[in-house]
Amino acid sequence: MDKLAEIEDLTLRYYTYEGVVKALEKVRLVIKPGETLGIVGETGSGKSVTALALMGIVIPPGKIEGGNIRVFMDGGFIEVTRADENTLQRLRGRVVAMIFQEPSQALNPVYTIEDQIGEAYLTHMFADIYGQALKEVEEEIAEKPSSIILGIERLILRRFLKNRRDRLANLLGKLPLLRSYRRRVRRIVRNMVVEILRQMEIPDPERVASSYPHQLSGGMKQRAVIAMALACRPTILIADEPTTSLDVTIEAQILELMRTLKERYNATLLFITHDFGLIAEMAERVAVMYAGSVVEVADVLGIFTKPLHPYTQALLKAIPKIGVRELTPIEGSIPNLINPPAGCRFHPRCPYAFDKCRQVQPQLVHVGEGRLVACHLY
Ligand SMILES: Nc1ncnc2c1ncn2[C@@H]1O[C@H](COP(=O)(O)OP(=O)(O)O)[C@@H](O)[C@H]1O
Numbered sequence: 336m337d338k339l340a341e342i343e344d345l346t347l348r349y350y351t352y353e354g355v356v357k358a359l360e361k362v363r364l365v366i367k368p369g370e371t372l373g374i375v376g377e378t379g380s381g382k383s384v385t386a387l388a389l390m391g392i393v394i395p396p397g398k399i400e401g402g403n404i405r406v407f408m409d410g411g412f413i414e415v416t417r418a419d420e421n422t423l424q425r426l427r428g429r430v431v432a433m434i435f436q437e438p439s440q441a442l443n444p445v446y447t448i449e450d451q452i453g454e455a456y457l458t459h460m461f462a463d464i465y466g467q468a469l470k471e472v473e474e475e476i477a478e479k480p481s482s483i484i485l486g487i488e489r490l491i492l493r494r495f496l497k498n499r500r501d502r503l504a505n506l507l508g509k510l511p512l513l514r515s516y517r518r519r520v521r522r523i524v525r526n527m528v529v530e531i532l533r534q535m536e537i538p539d540p541e542r543v544a545s546s547y548p549h550q551l552s553g554g555m556k557q558r559a560v561i562a563m564a565l566a567c568r569p570t571i572l573i574a575d576e577p578t579t580s581l582d583v584t585i586e587a588q589i590l591e592l593m594r595t596l597k598e599r600y601n602a603t604l605l606f607i608t609h610d611f612g613l614i615a616e617m618a619e620r621v622a623v624m625y626a627g628s629v630v631e632v633a634d635v636l637g638i639f640t641k642p643l644h645p646y647t648q649a650l651l652k653a654i655p656k657i658g659v660r661e662l663t664p665i666e667g668s669i670p671n672l673i674n675p676p677a678g679c680r681f682h683p684r685c686p687y688a689f690d691k692c693r694q695v696q697p698q699l700v701h702v703g704e705g706r707l708v709a710c711h712l713y
């Protein structure tokens with residue numbers, strides 16, 4: 336299989352009081368199994384909106400106006416823009432999971448880390464957890480003399496608890512066997528949580544599991560968030576500017592952890608950043624976004640040695656180099672997306688712009704092995 340997900344001509348708008356924000360305009364993107372795909376672009380270029388759409392999340396007043404999002408799941412491709420809530424629920428967590436920029440936003444301050452990661456396990460892996468707890472309880476029963484009460488409890492266990500939030504089972508929860516079952520579920524989940532925290536190279540994972548978010552440092556919180564995202568072994572892990580709120584030493588540790596985890600889980604990573612330096616460190620393939628469109632796709636070596644799109648060239652010139660004191664800022668600013676420039680949205684800032692650029696939006700075209708560029712120069 337050559338792709339895990341494919342976004343085709345995704346167009347998304349926000350209907351606000353100020354006007355219609357044309358946030359995404361025919362975004363095209365393919366995610367290949369096992370790769371680290373970097374998405375780079377200035378703030379406001381549509382990176383987060385694209386990632387959220389991939390998980391079937393469109394925050395109002397946003398509306399998808401065109402295009403397709405196909406994601407490989409349960410042995411076939413689903414169409415995310417038309418999937419029902421049940422399918423999306425399975426998609427999020429088990430297939431695509433996301434690490435957000437700000438760990439405090441991903442964590443609820445009033446629950447412990449164990450509660451929050453445990454909730455992810457209970458939501459997505461309840462059948463496994465139930466099965467194991469039930470097996471243990473059955474072993475316990477086998478040693479007891481049989482009685483009518485025991486028979487009834489057993490029936491409840493078998494018949495009702497399969498549904499996590501069964502009301503009758505909750506009402507009868509004080510029965511000894513059900514309490515024993517509940518204890519076992521809690522223990523199984525706690526073990527899973529401690530184990531995943533250990534894999535995040537968190538020292539003293541037992542203590543961290545019992546902690547509330549405010550009791551942890553920024554780096555530890557971000558590790559807990561990564562654990563939560565990885566808990567259900569998603570095939571695609573999205574990291575949306577995962578280190579922006581951390582200081583540089585912690586940032587280096589988190590990036591190293593992500594590389595290790597990617598290898599270990601053989602995961603596919605979508606790494607989003609506005610920082611070309613991090614792209615060089617993390618990505619194998621790169622998609623450059625500008626003002627709501629993907630303007631160039633290449634492998635990481637190609638993008639740095641031979642950037643094709645004038646915007647990519649300008650971005651790379653803006654990176655500070657050793658021995659060079661001056662940055663070359665890109666002329667102009669990111670356009671207002673309520674009234675974006677016609678044609679190529681980059682044309683007002685582009686030194687090579689000619690008539691066609693002001694009129695026609697360029698499409699991504701193949702220009703050699705694995706390279707795509709959306710520019711009338713090619
Ligand atoms: N809720 C919203 N209402 C209006 N516009 C929005 C909303 N969310 C995002 N946008 C717009 O969508 C565009 C892309 O945003 P985003 O994907 O967050 O950019 P990035 O992640 O690349 O910084 C921006 O122009 C932003 O203003």
Ligand SMILES: [Mg+2]
Nearest residue numbers: 382383384575
């Ligand atoms: Mg963003």
